Amino acid sequence: MTDAPDYRDTVFLPKTDFPMKAGLAGKEPQILDRWARIGIYDRLRETRAGRTRFILHDGPPYANGDIHMGHAMNKVLKDIIVRSQSLLGKDAPYVPGWDCHGLPIEWKIEEEYRKKKLNKDEVPPAEFRAQCRAYAERWVAIQRDQFKRLGVMGDWEDPYLTMKFEAEAAIVNELLKFAGSGQLYRGAKPVMWSPVEKTALAEAEVEYEDIVSTQIDVAFEIVEAPNAPELVGAHAVIWTTTPWTIPVNQALAYGESIDYVLIRFNDFLDGGFDWPDHPALNRLRDQKWLLAPQLAEAFADRVSRAVRAELAADGIDLPGKLVPTEMDQIRSEKLAGAYARHPMHEKGGFFSKRLRPFLAGDFVTTDAGTGLVHMAPDHGEDDFLLCKANGLDPVFAVTADGMYREDWAWLGGQGSVINKKFVASNGPICTGLREAGALLAASDDFLHSYPHSWRSKAKIIFRCTPQWFIPMDRSANSGLPGAGRSAEVGAQSAPWAESETSSAPAASSNGATLRETALDAIERTRWVPEKARNRIHAMVEGRPDWVISRQRAWGVPIALYVHRQSGDYLRDPAVNARIVAAFQDGGADAWFAADHQAILGPDHALADYEVVNDILDVWFDSGSTHAFVIEARYGEGVRADLYLEGSDQHRGWFQSSLLESSGTRGRAPYDAVLTHGFALDGNGRKMSKSIKNVVDPLDIIRESGADILRLWVASVDYFEDVRIGKEILAGTSDAYRKLRNTFRYMLGALEGFDDAERVPVTEMPELERYMLHLLAGLDAELRAATDAFEFNRYARALTDFANNDLSAFFFDIRKDSLYCDAPGSAKRRAYRTVLDTLFHALVRYAAPILCFTAEEVWQSRFPSEDGSVHFLEWPEVDAGWRDEALATKWQGVRGLREQVTEAIEPFRREKTIRSSLEAAVTVPEMPLDHVLLEEVFISSTVTAGDALAVSRTGHEKCGRCWRHLPEVKEDGALCDRCAEVVDA
The missing domain is CATH 3.90.740.10 (Valyl/Leucyl/Isoleucyl-tRNA synthetase, editing domain)
Incomplete structure (x- = not known):
């Protein structure tokens, strides 16, 4: 018996160097290095210059310690949104920032002192502040590298830091705006006080x-x-x-x-x-x-x-x-x-x-x-x-x-x-x-x-102390008795001759109060999810006056002069200008070492004034970032399109930013606010080192790669608290593997494709036109999800399309044509034309989420040292591809295909039929020509009958395409199509 001919060399199998195994942990740092070499962020700014701008303003994390899962979730979500807006063709800059002042950093330095049995109060303030600055600088550098490793693209060479001199000058300038409009007073009232830290605390610090x-x-x-x-x-x-x-x-x-x-x-x-x-x-x-x-x-x-x-x-x-x-x-x-x-x-x-x-x-x-x-x-x-x-x-x-x-x-x-x-x-x-x-x-x-x-x-206590407040219920320049006044404190009884309280009536004749302005701004802002509006509205509606002073050392001082006799703080534009200039030259330290008489100038005697040395609440620092990040970089009056942080920031940064901007500009600093939940362990518990259930994002990156973490962020309902653990990440890895294999298949199937092979849509078979209809529907869904910031919806639509519509349906049906049709056949050319369209769309759709993998995929097909998938814009999808009548027809075909597959399965289990290619199928209706149905069902034959039925075919198998067809007279011989291709 002679051996059967080997036709493997005549089959057009997909060819690609794109590996099935991702190896993200090793590959992603190489991609980051290339992005740094080509200056991807700056080049993208040049490319998008003059386009509609989308500004997501980064809420500053504290520069104190390695990032945790909350940081990772927050930064990845921001990056996905920024990249998606860039994909839409907008100029979407991202300026990362850090909160560098305040108790979290100061406390760390004090801890180091306590370990050495040193007393912080015995250290010169300038030295202590320098140590705080050095500590913050160290952790900014560490966290910056960790955020970059997540794939977060931004202006890492010029981030904003609240401890930069220009930032400190801007912060004190914002304070002086409140002082100048009379929206500031010093009074005695109970505030939340930490006896351990010896300072007042904001509600967000409790x-x-x-x-x-x-x-x-x-x-x-x-x-x-x-x-x-x-x-x-x-x-x-x-x-x-x-x-x-x-x-x-x-x-x-x-x-x-x-x-x-x-x-x-x-x-x-x-x-x-x-x-x-x-x-x-x-x-x-x-x-x-x-x-x-x-x-x-x-x-x-x-x-x-x-x-x-x-x-x-x-x-x-x-x-x-x-x-x-x-x-x-x-x-x-x-x-x-x-x-x-x-x-x-x-x-x-x-x-x-x-x-x-x-x-x-x-x-x-x-x-x-x-x-x-x-x-x-x-x-x-x-x-x-x-x-x-x-x-x-x-x-x-x-x-x-x-x-x-x-x-x-x-x-x-x-x-x-x-x-x-x-x-x-x-x-x-x-x-x-x-x-x-x-x-x-x-x-x-x-x-x-x-x-x-x-x-x-x-534990904290409520303690009445002399503090500086921004009143919630007084309008600017109200003319109230004591507006702008700081009264003198006595030893015991009746210490405040002109103590202001939050119960002071608003002077409505002079305009809206800060509370009224902020509540109005809340109503004019888009809140995602919508329920967040009620939460922050209730908080602002019932909050007391804003206590902005702290009895600490590290931060921006409340740079005011209080008249010793009248108790009024000085409001002099010329003095204010000299204060701001001093901060620009020497930062906050300039206040403590200043020649205050020189700042006061010739019109005021230093002997008449008390120099205020209290430190500003760090929430005022971060609440002012819109002034020295958004307006300073993009122009006066410009505000952010989006603020995005965890739900705890309704009483933190969202609110302090709202109050600061409402008090100085009469409006919110943002057009929209997105709130996400917290990351919990796999059992839904809060992560804690004490119970050893912390899921470290740095470990995930080292073991699996950042794209796995990014896909997890995009896949969960982040508007609520979310879970993460080994089993959950295993599911994410499986979803990633399927997407990667989809791209790998397309890369291999498109090997050698060029424009000469392209087929007009009007000349395509129904199946290809149906797939373009589905692509148009996917495109609309992804645009809607992007607009709603619902990337779990976005990720689900993308993965479902890749798995269900492509891999399990379109690719499965058309692999026979791809492998066995002649390169010049109309069907194969139409298939590869649609594959090319799908490739260009899907690699773009995936890029905001799988930023590394999308780059690897793009470079695999279009290698370029200075090119990047992230320079591309949203794919052009023709609305004319939508064909509802065709879609209805093919949805019916798909439903029938599922029934046929289910009917074949028992024969597979019994090994009567090893492959659907061996099945002879009878169907009660014929929505397509029998030849087309044979392709769709991947069966030997399809005939019409009274009911759905399956049997083993009696036809022999083609030795090249393995289909069982009537024209194949003996096992291993070629069908007509394969014979024509081989002979060509």
Whole structure:
């Protein structure tokens, strides 16, 4: 028997050097090096010069530490959007930036000091600031390389840094704009304060954690009650979870809509136990207690626990709960004009001897506690406003580190107030109250959420201190008394002669307030997703005045001069110009080493002014970036098309930028804002080093390549929190592999293709025209997804098209024509023409997401040292390719094809039919000519019949194309087509 002829050399198999295995981890750095050699970013700016501009303004990360998954997700998403806008033909610059000032960096330097047992306060400020600057410079360089490795394309040679001199000058210039328009004041009011970092904090610098606190019930003896004499001698009961605020109590608040009750604990106990003669029980029985009746039962529970423990220490068992008995009903209006003694009136000096008034407060509820609230205006906003309205000023008893002032009569020099031992039920505060007979109950078991500094992780407090504020409810140049005023602070009582508060009325005659302007700007801004609008609207609508001062060393100073007599800060354009010039020449350091008389000039004497050295809130720094990045580079009045950050920035950068621009320009600095969620581990948990579930983007890049990470970012619903882990990344890698194989197939199938082979659309077979219809639909979908910033939708449409429409359908059907038809056949030429169109479209579509792979694909077909896929623009897709009638017909064909494939499958499993080429198919309808259906089904024959049926063909197999056809008379012989090709 002679061997069958070998026709392999006559088959036109795809040829390409494009490897199936990606090897991204090694290949991507080489691509980055080539991009750097050709100056891809600058050349793209030249190419797009004069085009419609799209500006995505980069929110600055802190320059302190390696990037994490949140950074990677954020930067990749920004890069995808910038590249997609560039693909649309726009000039889409990207200027990366860093936040270089403030607590995060300063804290790191202090940590280094603590390790060396050095005291930061003993280091010259200039030296300390230089160390902060060097630290920031180091991490900017590290993070820049890490971001570049992600494939993020931008102006890496000239990024913006808030610590550059020109940036610091711009920041102080923005501050002076607020000062010049009267939108700045110095006043005393409670702010979030970190005793560990010794500075005020912004809300965005605070996180909430569950803690267990000490809860106490304290009695205040009522000594005056002109509207309810029966109250004299009774005790008002307050409940608090911050015992350390009792030493600075100044009043008691009651609710005007709450009716109160006097109760007594008499001889009745649950269980019929006789009342023993014991001081703790006698005190409860002999006294009357004022509180809200709705809360009497819970109060009795707390008191019962406390008394039971006290009696147990004396060997007395108290088996039941104390039962309160109501006595007199007290309507809330009867509390007006009443006064109580401070529990420590005998030990606390003059401050504690002063009687405490009862004040009506609309914030008092019966949700918890006793329905009466003790007021410490130093340590609560409600307390401050209510007391201020009634002539009670803060006393500043607690110092920056959380200690009581040395001269404070009770607990002077003691603390810290956030120390658990200090505020515990056996600590000095509770011990003093217990000895005074005022502590009714105390337990260290109250679980609740409490604010912490996100940097030190330590608890914060609300503390009234002299701070600089931007008012939310005052219009610019309002002419209000004290506008632009900074009052002098005294030692104890009434320290602020002209203290401004957030309750100051707006002067509507002079225009909108900052709050009104910002809320209007929110409505004029596009929010993606739309629900973000309501979130930031609620935050701005209810936020207090913006505290912009910090008691730190590293940052931009509040460069103001305050007149020592009037308390007004200086507003002189000439002086302001000299301040800004000094910052341009020497940065923020220039302020601390300045010849202030020279800056003030001949019109003002330095002796008349206080030089302000507080540091600006870093959120003001970052909120001003639009001024020294967008406007400085692209022109005054230009604003960003898009801001994009995580959802936490509604209270951070989105809001500080909004307020800064609204206050200085009367509008938002952005046209649109996109919010993404957070990256969680594979189980949906927050990543934490302590539970060892951190997914490091740098590890992913080293192991799999950046394009895998980029495809993951594009594939997830990033508007919500997203998960990432090994299994999820395995799925992403599989999706990437399929896309890569699609490109590899097209590269091989298009080997040697040129324009001479091209076929007009009108001369193409229906299948090719149907594929162009689908491409036109894909193009419209991708454009819509780009406009909506929905790249998970974009990625899904692209991968589905590549997998379902191309690989599993079009390529599968046409591989026979590609391999076996003559090179000049009309069908093969039409197929390769459409493949070329698909290639040019798909490589562009993929480029924003798979920036490295798309470049590799493009260079594989069109090698050029100075060329790049990223110079290309969106593919030209002819709207005339849409043919709905044709599409409807072919959707039916595809549905029938799926049925045929399903019918063949059992024969495959039984090995009756090893390939669909061996199948003889009967179908109930013939939407196409039988020859075309045989190509679509990749079967031997197709005939019409009553029902769908499959059997093994009786035809022999062609030795070249392997099709089983009637004209093949013996196995291995050639069909007519193959014989013609071989003979040619």
